[in-house]
Amino acid sequence: GENVEQHPSTLSVQEGDSAVIKCTYSDSASNYFPWYKQELGKRPQLIIDIRSNVGEKKDQRIAVTLNKTAKHFSLHITETQPEDSAVYFCAGTQGGKLIFGQGTELSVKP
Amino acid sequence: DTGVSQNPRHKITKRGQNVTFRCDPISEHNRLYWYRQTLGQGPEFLTYFQNEAQLEKSRLLSDRFSAERPKGSFSTLEIQRTEQGDSAMYLCASSYLDSIETQYFGPGTRLLVL
Numbered sequence: 064g065e066n067v068e069q070h071p072s073t074l075s076v077q078e079g080d081s082a083v084i085k086c087t088y089s090d091s092a093s094n095y096f097p098w099y100k101q102e103l104g105k106r107p108q109l110i111i112d113i114r115s116n117v118g119e120k121k122d123q124r125i126a127v128t129l130n131k132t133a134k135h136f137s138l139h140i141t142e143t144q145p146e147d148s149a150v151y152f153c154a155g156t157q158g159g160k161l162i163f164g165q166g167t168e169l170s171v172k173p
Numbered sequence: 174d175t176g177v178s179q180n181p182r183h184k185i186t187k188r189g190q191n192v193t194f195r196c197d198p199i200s201e202h203n204r205l206y207w208y209r210q211t212l213g214q215g216p217e218f219l220t221y222f223q224n225e226a227q228l229e230k231s232r233l234l235s236d237r238f239s240a241e242r243p244k245g246s247f248s249t250l251e252i253q254r255t256e257q258g259d260s261a262m263y264l265c266a267s268s269y270l271d272s273i274e275t276q277y278f279g280p281g282t283r284l285l286v287l
Binding site for chain 1: 221
């Protein structure tokens with residue numbers, strides 16, 4: 064079955080810097096990779112996703128890249144702001160269900 | 174609010190008691206999923222429904238857990254004879270049939286078993 068590994072587990076950056084979170088997956092048949100942001104006590108919120116027929120997708124300050132050969136994908140946040148502070152989860156898919164990574168706690172210091 | 178809703182938001186119970194949670198998915202979403210999230214971890218899949226049919230259950234879902242989606246709309250998750258290890262956030266998500274992986278989550282029900 065699918066296994067998703069995520070790192071780092073914690074990441075601290077200064078406001079305005081970039082942040083990068085990386086994930087690897089095991090199932091080469093996986094073709095959809097979402098990223099969720101979860102603030103303390105709140106629901107996971109889908110922020111961006113990518114399908115395996117594209118290598119990169121951008122939405123304002125966030126972007127996701129996918130390397131199918133190496134089976135890894137990354138989330139890039141530019142010009143970080145304090146409101147970006149949250150736990151970020153990557154996920155792969157298996158039969159329609161999501162298989163989540165362990166999460167990265169991002170802290171953006173003003 | 175047209176998003177996924179869950180009730181109650183918090184539940185405190187004593188070990189051995191039964192609890193039931195409810196999830197109302199986004200209207201017209203065919204698929205409904207239940208996940209469990211413990212502190213510091215990502216959500217883990219429990220089970221999912223397509224309309225009223227329960228199509229898959231995780232090995233995490235012991236015999237004490239049962240889920241229903243009787244009319245293909247809202248769903249309930251019941252835990253019988255709760256144990257302290259059941260303490261977690263129980264999340265519900267829903268998706269359209271033609272985009273099953275694009276799942277939108279509810280706010281969750283946080284369960285504490287004393």
